[in-house]
Amino acid sequence: MSTKTIAIPPSFMLGAAASAWQTEGWIDKREGQDSWPDLWYKHDRHVWHEGYGPAVATNFYQRFREDVELMKQAGLTHYRTSINWSRFLTDYEQGVVDERYAAYYDELFDEMQRHGIVPMICLEHYELPGYLLETYGGWASKKVVELYLLYAEKVFERFHAKVSRWFTFNEPIVVQTRVYLDALRWPYEQNTGTWMQWNHHKNLATAKVVKLFREKGYPGTVGCILNPEVTYPRSRAPHDVQAAERYDLFYNRVFLDPMVKGHYPPELIALLEKHQVSWDYTEEELAIIAENTVDELGINLYYPHRVKTPSRAWHPETPFHPAYYYEPFELPGRKMNTSRGWEILPEIIYEMAMRIKNDYGNIPWFVAESGMGVENEGQFRNAAGTIDDDYRIDFIAAHLYQTLRAREEGANCLGYMLWAFTDNVSPMNAFKNRYGLIEIDLNHQRDRRPKKSAAWFRKLRDERQLTLTIDDQWK
Template sequence: METNTLKIPADFIIGAASSAWQTEGWSGKKENQDSYMDLWYKNNKHVWHNGYGPGIATDFRNRYKEDIALMKEIGLTHFRTSINWSRFLTDYERAVVDDEYASYVDDVINELLKNGVEPMICLEHYELPAALFEKYGGWGSKQVVEWFVAYAEKVFERYADRVKFWFTFNEPIVVQTRVYLDAIRYPFEQNTRKWMQWNFNKALATAKVVQLFKEKGYRERNGAKIGVIVNPEVTYPRSSAPHDQEAARIYDLFFNRVFLDPAVKGEYPQELLELLEKHDIAFESTPEELQTIQVNTVDFLGINLYYPHRVKARSTAWNERTPFHPSYYYEMFDLPGRKMNPFRGWEIYPPIMYDMAIRLKEEYGNIEWFIAENGMGVENEATYKNEEQIIQDDYRIAFITDHLKELLKAVDEGANCKGYMLWAFTDNVSPMNAFKNRYGLVEIDLEDNRNRHLKKSAYWYRELIRTRELIVKNEAACK
C-alpha cells in the first residue's frame, strides 16, 4: 500500500483537551459550590448512562500529577482545560476566592509547565454556578455578566503570569440550546426568547472580558491572548436549489454566525436581527452594549468540530401552536451512503476541517484559530484489547489522520490554523452519555479504581508529535 507523508509545521500545536467538571470530581467541593452540571445531575441522575456523573468523574483533582506525567510521556505540547467557576469562588456576587481550590489550580498549572505542557484555560465550560442559575436565571441576567467579569479578573490576577492562552467560554451556545430551545435538559423549558437572550449575554460577557484583558495589559505584559471556543457546524444544503440553499443559510445564521460574527467582526448579521424581530425573539440590548461588542473582538478562536450538519427546506407544515424554533425554516437531511460513527450516531466527513478553514480565511479575515476539539467516541472499547490489554483503537487513529490531513491541506493554502487538539486526553464523563462513549488517548478503567492505561492511539500520537509527520494512505493506490 502506498503512503504519503505530510509535514506538520514546527509551530503547529498538537495537544488534547478536557474540562474541569468532566474530570475533577467533587473531592473537596463545598456544599454550596454546585455548578449547573452538578445541579442537572442531582436532579436527573437517571438519564446519565449507568448513573455516572461529575461526582467522581476521572478524579483528576487527586490524580493530576499522574495524568500530567502521562501527558509528558505522550509528548503533548498543549493541554486545554477549564477552571470551575462554581468552585473557584465561595461568594459569586462578591467574587470571594476559595483559596483551597485556587491553590489546586496553581498546582496544576505549575505541574503542567514543569512537564513542558502549555496550559490553555477556559473560564466557563458549562460550569455556571447553580446558585446563579436558580436565583437569577443564569445567563439570562445582565447582572450575571458583571459577576462573570469580576470572576475573570480574579482568575487573571492569579494565573495570567503563567498562562498565555485564555478563553471565555467553551461552546457558548450549547447549554441554552439543550434547555430552552430543544427542552431536553433540566429544567426542560422551551423558551426561544430566553435562548436568544442567553446567546447575546454570553457574547457580551466575552466582549467585556476581552475589554478587561486589554485594560490590564496582559497582551503586552505577558504575551497572552484571549479568545472564545465556539462549535460552528459546517452546514451543507441538500441541493443547489434556492429553497435548500436558503434553509442552510438561515440555519447558519441562528447557530453559527450568532457567535462567530460578534466575536470576530464585532457585529450581528443584519438578516439575523431582522429574523429575530420578525419572530418576536429579539434579545434585549443597549447601544452601549453593542458598542462594547464592536470594539472588543477576540484575538483568536478555538473551533470544536466533529461532524457536518446537513439541512433541507421544510417539507412538512410547522405547528403554529408551539413557540418559534429556527427549524421553522429547515429540516435535517441524511446524506445517502454517508459514513457513520455508529456508536455516537454522527456522520464522519473529514472535509469539514478544510471547509471551515477556508471559510474563516475568506469570511473572517483569516483570524488566527485552532481546532479546540475533534475526536471519536466509541462504546465498549474494552472489546478491542489485545493480549497485552492495550486497546487497539485503529479507528481513532484513522479518524485523526483523515481530519488532520484536511486541516493541513488548508494550512498549506494559507489558512491561519495554528493547531489541533484531540478530544480528549483521557476518557471522561460527557453529559448524559457519561462514560458510554470513550474519546480518550488514555483509558479510564472504571472496574479498576479508575486506573489509567495508554491506548494504541496514545503511542501513535506520541510518534506524530515526535516526528511532526502525518503518514496518509494513498486511497487510489489501495483500490
C-alpha cells in the same frame, strides 16, 4: 489510493482538551458550589448512562500529577481545560476566592510547566454556578454578566503569570440550545427569547473580558472556543440552500460574527424581529461588542450538518424555533461512527478553515476539539491488555491531514487538539462513548492505561510528520 506524507510545522500545536467538571470530581467541593451540570445530575441522575456523572468523573483533582506525566508520554504540546467558576469562588457576589481550589490550579500549572506542556484555559465550560441560575436565571440576567466579569478579574489576577492563552467560553451556544430551544436538559424550558438572551449576554461577557484583559495589560490573548457546524444543503435548489443559510445564521453566525466582526448579522436580527423573539440589548452593549473582538478562535469540529427545506408547515400554536426554516437531512451512504450516530467527513475541517480564511479575516484559530467516541472499547483489547484503537488513529490522521492541508493553502491554523486526553464524563453519555488516548478503567479505581493511539500520537509529536494512505475523498 496513494501514500502521502505531510509535514507538521515545529510551532503547530498537537494537544488535547477536557474540562474541569468532566474530569475533576467533587472532592473538596464545598456546600453551595454546584455548577449547572452538578444540579442537572442531582435532579436527573437516571438520564446519565449507568448513573455515572461528575461526582467522581476521572478524579483528576487528586491524580493530576499522574495525568500530566501521561500527557507527556502521549506527546501533548498543549492541554486545554477549564477553571470551574462554581468552585473557584465561595461568594459569587463578592468575588471571594476559594484558596484551596485555587492552590490546586497553581500546582497543576506548575506541574505542566515542569513537563513542557502549555496550559490553555477556559473560564466557563458549562460551569455556570447553580446559585446564579437559580437566583438570577443564569445568562438571561445582566447581573450574571457583571458577576462573570468579577470572576474573570479574580482569575487573571491569580494566574496571569502562569497562563497566557485564555478563552471566555467553550461552546457558548450549547447549554441554552439544549435547555431553552430543545428542552432536552434540566431545567427543561422551551423559550426562544431566553435562548437569544443567553447568546447575547455571552457575546457581551466575552467582549467585556477582552476589554478587561487589555486594560490590565496582561501578557497573552483572549479568545473563545466555538462549535460552528459545517452545514450542507440537501441540494443546490434555492429552497435547500436557503435552509442551510438560515441554519448557519442561528447556530453559527450568532457567535462567529459578533466575536470576530463585532456585530450580529443583520439578517439574523431581521428574522428574530419577524418572529417577535424578544431579547434585551442596548446600543452601548453593541458598541462594547464592536470594540472588543477576540484575539483567536478555537473551533470544535466533529461531524457535518445537513439540512433541507421543511416538508411541513409550522404549527401555528408552536412557539418559534429556528427549525421553522429547516429539517435535518441524512445523506444516503454516508460514513458513520455508529456509536454516536455521527457522520464522519474529514473535509469539514478544510471547509471551515477556508471559511475562516475568506470570511473572517483569517483570524488565528486552531482545531480545539476533534475526536471519535466509541462504545464498548474493551472488545478491542489485545492480549497485553492494551486497547487497539486503530479506528481512532485513522480518524485523527484523516482530520489532521485536512488541517495541515488547509494550513498549506494559507489558513491561519495554529494546531490540532483532540477530545480527549483521557476518557471522561460527557453529558448524559457519561462514560458510554470513550474518546481518550488514555483509558479510564471504572472497575479498578479509575486506573489509567494508554491506548495504542497514545503511542501513535507521541510519534507524531516526535517526528513532526503525518504519513497516511489517502483516497479520493481526502484529496
